[in-house]
Amino acid sequence: MGLPAWVWIILIGALVAASCSLAGCFLVLRRLAMLGDAISHAVLPGIAMAFLLTKSRNSIYMLIGATILGLVTAFLVQVLQKSGRVRGDAAIGVTFTSLFAVGVILISQFASEVDLDLDCVLYGVIEYTPLYTLSLAGRDWGPQAFWQMLGVFVLCLVTVSLFFKELKLAAFDPEMATAVGINATLMHYLLMALVSVTTVGAFEPVGAILVVAMLVVPPATAYLLCDDLKKMLVISVGCGVLSSVLGYLVAQQLDASTAGAMTVVAGVLFALAFLFSPSHGLVTKIVAQRHLSRSVVREDALQALWRLQQENAAGLDAAGPGTAHPTTTVIKPLDAIGLAAVTRTEIGIARRALEELRRTQLVQVQPAQNGGGGFVLTASGQQAAQELVHRHRAYESYLESLGYPEDHVHAAADRVEHFLSPQLAEAVDAAAGNPTVDPHGKPIPHD
Amino acid sequence: MQTQTAPTLDRQPSANTHPQAQNGQVGAQSPGQSAPVPALEVHDLTVAYHRKPVLWDIDLSLPAGNLIAIIGPNGAGKSTLLKAVMGLLPIASGWARIHGKPWHEQRQLIGYVPQRESVDWDFPTDALDVVMMGAYGRLGWMRRPGKAERKAALHCLEQVGMASFADRQISQLSGGQQQRVFLARALAQQAQIYFMDEPFAGVDAATESAIVTLLQELKAQGKTVIVVHHDLETVREYFDWVVLLNMRLLAAGPVETTFTRENLQKTYGGKLTVLSAVADAVALVAARQAQFAREGKGAK
Numbered sequence: 001m002g003l004p005a006w007v008w009i010i011l012i013g014a015l016v017a018a019s020c021s022l023a024g025c026f027l028v029l030r031r032l033a034m035l036g037d038a039i040s041h042a043v044l045p046g047i048a049m050a051f052l053l054t055k056s057r058n059s060i061y062m063l064i065g066a067t068i069l070g071l072v073t074a075f076l077v078q079v080l081q082k083s084g085r086v087r088g089d090a091a092i093g094v095t096f097t098s099l100f101a102v103g104v105i106l107i108s109q110f111a112s113e114v115d116l117d118l119d120c121v122l123y124g125v126i127e128y129t130p131l132y133t134l135s136l137a138g139r140d141w142g143p144q145a146f147w148q149m150l151g152v153f154v155l156c157l158v159t160v161s162l163f164f165k166e167l168k169l170a171a172f173d174p175e176m177a178t179a180v181g182i183n184a185t186l187m188h189y190l191l192m193a194l195v196s197v198t199t200v201g202a203f204e205p206v207g208a209i210l211v212v213a214m215l216v217v218p219p220a221t222a223y224l225l226c227d228d229l230k231k232m233l234v235i236s237v238g239c240g241v242l243s244s245v246l247g248y249l250v251a252q253q254l255d256a257s258t259a260g261a262m263t264v265v266a267g268v269l270f271a272l273a274f275l276f277s278p279s280h281g282l283v284t285k286i287v288a289q290r291h292l293s294r295s296v297v298r299e300d301a302l303q304a305l306w307r308l309q310q311e312n313a314a315g316l317d318a319a320g321p322g323t324a325h326p327t328t329t330v331i332k333p334l335d336a337i338g339l340a341a342v343t344r345t346e347i348g349i350a351r352r353a354l355e356e357l358r359r360t361q362l363v364q365v366q367p368a369q370n371g372g373g374g375f376v377l378t379a380s381g382q383q384a385a386q387e388l389v390h391r392h393r394a395y396e397s398y399l400e401s402l403g404y405p406e407d408h409v410h411a412a413a414d415r416v417e418h419f420l421s422p423q424l425a426e427a428v429d430a431a432a433g434n435p436t437v438d439p440h441g442k443p444i445p446h447d
Numbered sequence: 448m449q450t451q452t453a454p455t456l457d458r459q460p461s462a463n464t465h466p467q468a469q470n471g472q473v474g475a476q477s478p479g480q481s482a483p484v485p486a487l488e489v490h491d492l493t494v495a496y497h498r499k500p501v502l503w504d505i506d507l508s509l510p511a512g513n514l515i516a517i518i519g520p521n522g523a524g525k526s527t528l529l530k531a532v533m534g535l536l537p538i539a540s541g542w543a544r545i546h547g548k549p550w551h552e553q554r555q556l557i558g559y560v561p562q563r564e565s566v567d568w569d570f571p572t573d574a575l576d577v578v579m580m581g582a583y584g585r586l587g588w589m590r591r592p593g594k595a596e597r598k599a600a601l602h603c604l605e606q607v608g609m610a611s612f613a614d615r616q617i618s619q620l621s622g623g624q625q626q627r628v629f630l631a632r633a634l635a636q637q638a639q640i641y642f643m644d645e646p647f648a649g650v651d652a653a654t655e656s657a658i659v660t661l662l663q664e665l666k667a668q669g670k671t672v673i674v675v676h677h678d679l680e681t682v683r684e685y686f687d688w689v690v691l692l693n694m695r696l697l698a699a700g701p702v703e704t705t706f707t708r709e710n711l712q713k714t715y716g717g718k719l720t721v722l723s724a725v726a727d728a729v730a731l732v733a734a735r736q737a738q739f740a741r742e743g744k745g746a747k
Contacts, residue, residue: 029570084497162589169580173566179533179559180584180636181551227571227616 005130008143010248012129013210013262015149016202017240020214021222022156023194025229025236028219029171030191034089035077036215038096039192040199040208042073044103047200052110063200070196071189073099078188126206126258145205152201159194160233167191168229210259214240217266224273224280239269296418297345297353299388302362304342305334305377306385333366333374357381386445392417393438393445394429400439401432409439484547486511486640486671487532491541494524494531500539501527505696509688511546511640512669514662516676516685516702519692520715525675526562528692529642533557545640554584558638560629562645568618574628575613578603581635596635603631606664608657623654630661640671647678659685682706683735 003011027036043066050065073095080091129145141147160167166187169177174184195215202211222236247262254261275283334342336351343350354375357363362381367373377385395416396409404412420428429435437443489507493500502524509515517525530536532543534550545553558581578600579592586592604610607627612620620628626646633641646658662685665672676682682689682702689706691697691714698710 029567031567165583165586165591166588168572169583172570172572172577173561173580175530175535175561175565176559176580176632177583178535179554179557181554182583182588223571227573227618228576229571232571 003142006248006252008130008146009126009258010245012143012145012149012205013126013244013248013258014241015146015153016206016210017214017218017244017262017266018237019149019153019156019198020202020211021218021236021240022160022233023191023198024215024219025222025233026167026171026191027195027215028223029229033216033220034092035074035192036195036199037212038077038092039070039073039195040203040211040215042096042099042103043067043069043196043200044100045069045106046072046103048103048106048110052106062204063197066200067193067196069099070199071192073196074189074192126210129205148201149205152198156194156198159190163187163190164230206259210263213263213266214243217263217270218243221266221270221273224270224277227279239266243269294349294353294356297343297349298357299418300343300345301339301350301353301357302377302381302385303388303392304339305363305375306382306389308334308342309377333376335374338374387422388417390429390445391420391425393442394425394432394435395420396438396440397435397444398428398432406439483511485509485544486513486546487673488544488547489528489532489541490543492528492531492543493539493541494527494536495539496527501694502531502692503695505541505692507690507696507699509671509673509690509699511671512666513671513687514666514685515671515673515688515690516682517673517690517692518676518679518682518714519697523693523714525692526644529644529673529675533559533642556639558633558636558641560633560641560643560646563622563626563629563648565644568620568625570617573614573616574604574609574620574624574631575600577617577628578631578635581632581637584636600631600635603634604628606634607631607661621651623650626650626654627657630658634661638670641665641673643672643674645675645677647674647676647681679711680735 024033024036027033046065046067046069047062048065049069050061053065054061076095077091080086080095081088086094130143132144134141134144134147166177166182167190169180169182170184170187174188177184177187199208199211199215202214218236218239219232221239222232222234225235226232243266244262247265248258250256250265251258251261273281275281278284332338336347336354339345339354340347340350354363358365358375361378362384363375364378365373366376392413395413399409399412400406435444485508487507487509489505492502492505492507494502501522505528517528519525527536531538532545532550543550546556550557575597579596581603582592582596582599586596601610601613604613607630609624609627609631612624612628617625617628630643630646633643647655650658662672662674666687674686676686683706686702688700689702690699691705691710693714697714698705
């Protein structure tokens with residue numbers, strides 16, 4: 001198959017990332033991420049022994065040897081943890097460093113004369129994978145690593161699809177799973193076997209570092225981005241594939257290690273999710289909070305303008321029509337400074353709120369004869385303000401009906417008014433008996 | 448296996464129509480029939496953690512169709528007993544039978560509500576999905592839950608008053624709501640015998656009353672509910688039977704005859720503080736009992 005080398009490299013990287021991401025989701029959810037790390041190192045003696053026994057670098061033997069060692073690792077960790085005398089993380093640390101060291105000794109003692117290079121096992125050289133092609137029936141089928149990884153990916157996909165329900169229950173509630181006949185221990189070893197096969201299949205071409213990264217980083221990213229296991233699996237695979245594509249491009253630009261660049265991109269994607277995830281992101285939360293506090297200021301401004309206009313109208317009414325000198329001082333329309341004074345906020349905040357209200361045509365500028373001028377409500381602003389005042393006063397009445405003293409209800413209503421939905425406001429109104437005046441004797445506007 | 452158990456189960460509702468009689472001596476009634484098979488029968492059961500026995504020599508026979516509390520001090524082995532009879536912990540010696548057979552033949556009859564803290568509530572899933580997990584055992588390997596399971600799960604959520612929270616992410620539920628989701632999941636298991644590990648721990652009043660109502664409904668359907676319980680004050684109010692446990696079995700029987708000051712002292716004895724707390728509780732219970740008897744007569 002005559003695809004250019006760079007396509008093969010990206011495809012192989014994407015398959016590694018996708019396979020690891022699938023198995024990795026369940027590791028991350030079960031807080032076993034480090035077990036993936038452990039297995040990816042502890043399979044080394046398995047590979048070495050497979051080589052020593054068969055004297056062949058055939059991938060199949062290495063895969064078998066490594067899978068067995070992967071399961072042995074998982075089993076030893078389990079035994080140590082269950083003994084009650086070794087803590088979980090220590091059990092993982094002790095097991096995989098010991099096994100890895102055994103592998104190092106085996107290779108340096110018995111296999112040093114052949115090309116079973118330690119550096120290669122750890123770091124891998126994904127750039128060279130297109131060189132080792134698979135020839136079958138006199139045809140060139142492309143890189144062997146591609147077919148190997150395709151097989152691993154299909155295995156992961158089939159296992160996760162077939163046993164999705166079982167893997168999910170065993171991850172969420174292993175006791176319940178065992179109680180209903182889905183043996184959680186069996187599922188644990190199924191997952192461990194899958195991780196072992198994935199690790200070994202992947203790390204020959206791309207190295208352990210990329211494998212460990214892809215087992216943990218894309219699933220952790222996906223975990224931040226969604227609240228559903230199926231979506232998490234899909235997003236995780238997507239992140240993995242994206243990391244490998246972007247990573248390759250970055251590596252080309254910088255002339256750097258491809259596997260390294262892929263891992264860095266995965267890390268950057270995680271950082272982005274950590275900061276900007278719609279549901280869990282750090283920055284998202286800060287932005288949402290600011291958004292909320294601004295909307296609170298805007299709603300307070302609308303009410304302040306409304307109250308002022310009501311008072312002015314009442315003052316004029318009291319003076320009577322045609323009176324030359326009204327007895328009540330008419331307060332001039334509020335500007336930003338006036339609003340800041342009335343609502344007790346900073347002038348800058350009040351100015352921004354008024355600007356935003358003007359942009360949405362809830363207030364308009366009313367120029368004064370003697371210069372300056374201020375803001376008044378538009379018709380739609382009037383309606384919005386009335387609705388807010390309605391909520392405020394209805395809630396006050398409701399609190400009073402609960403037996404709250406009159407002088408305590410205003411502050412509470414001031415906070416709650418911003419969060420009452422129209423339906424909830426109706427319910428509150430009804431609960432208070434649809435009053436027409438609030439506890440202070442002020443009318444409750446109804447539309 | 449199913450066909451053999453069916454007659455046993457069919458018998459429960461009729462036996463249950465005389466709760467007072469049944470509460471007395473198991474097997475003494477049902478004239479003309481053989482003695483009913485107990486919901487849970489435990490013989491000579493010993494369970495050990497790391498070679499130290501946690502439960503020792505438990506002999507127990509619990510009649511079907513009752514609400515049964517397991518009480519005892521911390522570390523008495525209450526949860527261990529539940530887990531051991533469900534096969535979740537290895538048994539050192541002895542045996543347990545559920546409706547006359549070992550647990551692994553009766554999985555479909557068992558519903559389980561584990562302690563709320565035993566799972567990770569940040570798991571990416573919603574309330575309805577958790578309830579659907581109740582159907583997984585019935586579905587068997589590799590078969591996926593479909594529309595029927597979805598509908599059944601929604602119904603179970605309704606029964607615990609949580610239908611409007613079906614698509615809520617589980618981490619956004621309150622502790623009481625999470626507990627109710629767990630109960631709904633147990634209902635979705637459509638079991639005959641329910642094991643609940645401290646369902647009342649740390650829940651709000653609304654959830655507590657929802658659970659009590661549910662227990663009554665289950666009892667009315669002839670099901671057996673075995674509950675690890677902490678609150679001595681409510682034992683008499685909520686349960687028909689009580690099992691007093693402190694590594695060994697100290698007493699088991701109908702609440703009226705078994706939930707006595709003497710038995711409680713045997714169970715909780717040793718520690719002075721606990722002892723006085725129990726004494727207080729017993730005094731309260733006695734007062735409640737008197738009140739309850741008055742109200743009960745009025746109601747019936």
